Amino acid sequence: MTKSKVFSHVFDEETLRNVNKLQGDGYISNLLGPIGTGKESYVFYSRDFHDKLVAVKIHRHNIDAFKSIPAYIRLRGRKSGGFLKQINDWTRFEYNFLSKAHNLGINTPEPIRCYENIIVMQFIGSDDNPSKLAVKDRDFDAEKWYGLIIKFIVDMAKNGMIHGDLSPYNILNYNGEPFIIDFSQALKLSSSTINFLIRDITNINNWFLSLKYKSTKEAKEIIEEIGWKDEN
Numbered sequence: 001m002t003k004s005k006v007f008s009h010v011f012d013e014e015t016l017r018n019v020n021k022l023q024g025d026g027y028i029s030n031l032l033g034p035i036g037t038g039k040e041s042y043v044f045y046s047r048d049f050h051d052k053l054v055a056v057k058i059h060r061h062n063i064d065a066f067k068s069i070p071a072y073i074r075l076r077g078r079k080s081g082g083f084l085k086q087i088n089d090w091t092r093f094e095y096n097f098l099s100k101a102h103n104l105g106i107n108t109p110e111p112i113r114c115y116e117n118i119i120v121m122q123f124i125g126s127d128d129n130p131s132k133l134a135v136k137d138r139d140f141d142a143e144k145w146y147g148l149i150i151k152f153i154v155d156m157a158k159n160g161m162i163h164g165d166l167s168p169y170n171i172l173n174y175n176g177e178p179f180i181i182d183f184s185q186a187l188k189l190s191s192s193t194i195n196f197l198i199r200d201i202t203n204i205n206n207w208f209l210s211l212k213y214k215s216t217k218e219a220k221e222i223i224e225e226i227g228w229k230d231e232n
């Protein structure tokens with residue numbers, strides 16, 4: 001089967017049209033990879049008009065992807081449009097959170113373009129080898145990484161945001177530096193979402209404790225550092 005036939009088997013017509021549009025506009029060329037496949041998305045790499053490598057995350061238009069949409073987005077979408085629109089809205093949310101985190105100076109892929117169910121962003125890797133997930137490449141300085149990842153959580157929260165799915169499965173080891181990816185579960189910080197912030201901190205603490213790093217900070221201490229108070 002030719003590569004274009006494979007794509008047309010995997011993707012619905014709408015997605016193929018969206019890929020074509022981004023190709024026509026010069027943001028991407030042929031899709032290579034994939035470098036990541038999940039229930040909700042495929043991540044490919046490609047080259048832009050200037051031959052620079054980019055990563056291309058395509059949210060699938062299927063029921064598994066739909067189920068993964070955070071409830072707060074799904075509920076809101078009920079009023080405004082069907083299934084595809086909700087997946088596209090969700091992609092836009094992810095892109096907006098990625099952009100805000102990137103603008104705070106956090107190590108994330110640089111956002112380049114969001115179109116319907118597709119995000120084009122900086123490719124994190126060297127030549128055409130994508131960086132490995134932190135869970136697979138443990139060649140890093142635990143003390144430095146713990147400090148940076150907690151600083152990331154604190155900076156996001158001070159700006160009203162929670163990553164929502166923070167773990168070594170969503171952190172790339174790019175030449176010894178942690179790069180945070182996958183803002184698809186991100187949410188705004190409030191009294192009803194603070195548990196997600198605590199869950200992110202707990203996941204990170206448990207991971208570092210499993211690496212024998214002993215100086216983790218209590219979630220309570222980190223939340224004090226953020227200065228967040230329950231107004232209710």
Ligand SMILES: Nc1ncnc2c1ncn2[C@@H]1O[C@H](COP(=O)(O)OP(=O)(O)OP(=O)(O)O)[C@@H](O)[C@H]1O
Nearest residue numbers: 035036038040041043055109122123124130181182
């Ligand atoms: N900008 C990038 N540069 C290099 N590799 C990337 C980039 N973005 C994503 N990847 C790769 O693609 C994989 C999937 O990306 P991501 O976590 O955003 O999607 P996902 O659908 O949430 O996947 P999962 O369900 O596995 O978490 C990542 O684990 C990573 O290996």
Ligand SMILES: [Mg+2]
Nearest residue numbers: 169170181182
């Ligand atoms: Mg992920």
